[in-house]
Amino acid sequence: MNKQFAQVKTELPGPKAKELLDRRHEVVPHGVSYGAPTFVDSAKGALLRDVDGNQFIDFAGAIGVINAGHSHDTVVSALQDQVAKYIHTGFNVMMNDPYIEFAEKIAELAPGAFQKKVMFLNSGAEAVENAVKIARKYTKRQAVVSFTGGFHGRTLMTMSMTGKVKPYKFEYGPFAPEVYHAPFPYNYRRPEQMTEDEYTDHLLEQVKNFFISEVDPSQVAAFIMEPVQGESGFIIPNKKFVQGVYDLCKQHGILFIADEIQTGFGRTGKYFAVDHFGITPDLITISKSMAAGLPISGVIGRQEVMDGASGGELGGTFCGSPLGCRAGLAVLEVMEKEKLNDRAVTIGNKVMESFKKLSDQFDEVGDYRGLGAMCAIEFVKDPKTKEPAKELTAQVLQEARARGLIVLKAGVHDNVVRLLMPLVITDEQLDEGLAILEEAVEAVVAGEKVR
Known part of the structure; x- marks a missing residue:
């Protein structure tokens, strides 16, 4: 895939993020968790740039906080x-x-x-x-x-x-x-x-x-x-x-x-x-x-x-x-x-099409569901027993980050990837982000991870 927006230039965490992580561990308690092992430098719309110059498509939206986009x-x-x-x-x-x-x-x-x-x-x-x-x-x-x-x-x-x-x-x-x-x-x-x-x-x-x-x-x-x-x-x-x-x-x-x-x-x-x-x-x-x-x-x-x-x-x-x-x-x-309610429906339809494609391709996709742009995909070890695939889900998140996409897990069993991208995301950014997620799932299932 020819990436236009996701640009990961260095393995995470990069040198500047590594220094900040060391300082973070010295002063912030372990109970305050984090997802991506890096630090934001700037954010606009549906894009995040970290302190080492890596750019990510944001499918997390600060856990559903940024529907109107970063720094509108x-x-x-x-x-x-x-x-x-x-x-x-x-x-x-x-x-x-x-x-x-x-x-x-x-x-x-x-x-x-x-x-x-x-x-x-x-x-x-x-x-x-x-x-x-x-x-x-x-x-x-x-x-x-x-x-x-x-x-x-x-x-x-x-x-x-x-x-x-x-x-x-x-x-x-x-x-x-x-x-x-x-x-x-x-x-x-x-x-x-x-x-x-x-x-x-x-x-x-x-x-x-x-x-x-x-x-x-x-x-x-x-x-x-x-x-x-x-x-x-x-x-x-x-x-x-x-x-x-x-x-x-x-x-x-x-x-x-x-x-x-x-x-x-x-x-x-x-x-x-x-x-x-x-x-x-x-x-x-x-x-x-x-x-x-x-x-x-x-x-x-x-x-x-x-x-x-x-x-x-x-x-x-x-x-x-x-x-x-x-x-x-x-x-x-x-x-x-900007008619963001209508935009949420359009985004949700695109996401569900992508999830259906993954579901048709991989038995590890147990379920996918959504209401508007509140969409999630659930991973299992076996489609019959529906045993949650917690480790696979964590690997998908890590692989997506390595490719320039920020996504979140969820679920009682920690086996769900949920999408909360800003509703101002462009079609091009949305398509690229979904393609990265598809590639991440395929890489994890096939054992061909980037890092």
Whole structure:
């Protein structure tokens, strides 16, 4: 393949990156992980350049943060303008109008033909924590139900809600009380004797029985669900399951929280992924791609639910920073002008074509799936047993990096490659990146790796 964008000039890590890695290991704890063994020098659109001059096509997007692209001119201009005016005053001290304007636009875009209110925070985990606080305050109930395989953060509460032990929960207990986990559909790994519809009915029945064996519904403040599970490998539930859980919530006066931190802002081809499932959540958590890399998050909710808390019970020192809000407004402008929701669908179609090609060629491809540009491919040792191929997946990531492509793993078994490329990626960059990924898979399976 004649590469135009991916240009790896030296084996990773290069000399400058090696020096920085040595310094990193001296001062940064081992618990803070990293993927690529190098350091960024510059980034633009869907391209990354490291300190040794290597250029990579970015299929990771800072774990789904860069839907609008690295350093988009519109975002950069907005930030430069804001920095020249003021950086921070504290919304709880002296308010700023970017917060209000951004909240108004987010409320208008969010699903639901009812009055909504919005609060801004700093991180995805903080948004989830506050959604739980809001739900508990409004319902006067304590219990929260999340789903097996779900990921909601690394703080005590969100770690308790996360449905994967390693590396997130191992040896970090005891966990927050009154947190329960309900079953979530993993269609590829459903029992062979069941159709997808039978499997869905079975799981919904388990959720109903959950109210008998685990917690009474009268004690449950909220269910929280990722419309597409992110860290677990882009597991997409069918519409019937999501609507079934939603109906159970309505039946028992339980709030439904949609965790849209990884799925929101165009990743699935819509501003919010729940729009694919025909439901209207009571609360929605957002972060990641809402501000093109600025640390900001939020909770969107029904007015009466959001207003259940009294003054001073919600907020924080840096919550709703002017820089984050200005960046968020710029992202919405980019999404509208460049039609990034439509672009996500186009990207997803191309990715799925590439994945089908790999699936037809290699038995090691157990499954591939996607919703918009939220796409993943799952590797197995044997297509019949579906035994996860964790080592092969790690080798594919390493081989892709050696060829100039940054990609991420995911999955409960660490055997999934997930794609989160910026939605502003050009057709040429997308085609080259997919070709590199195909070559990486072929090289690993055939044992002909570059390095």
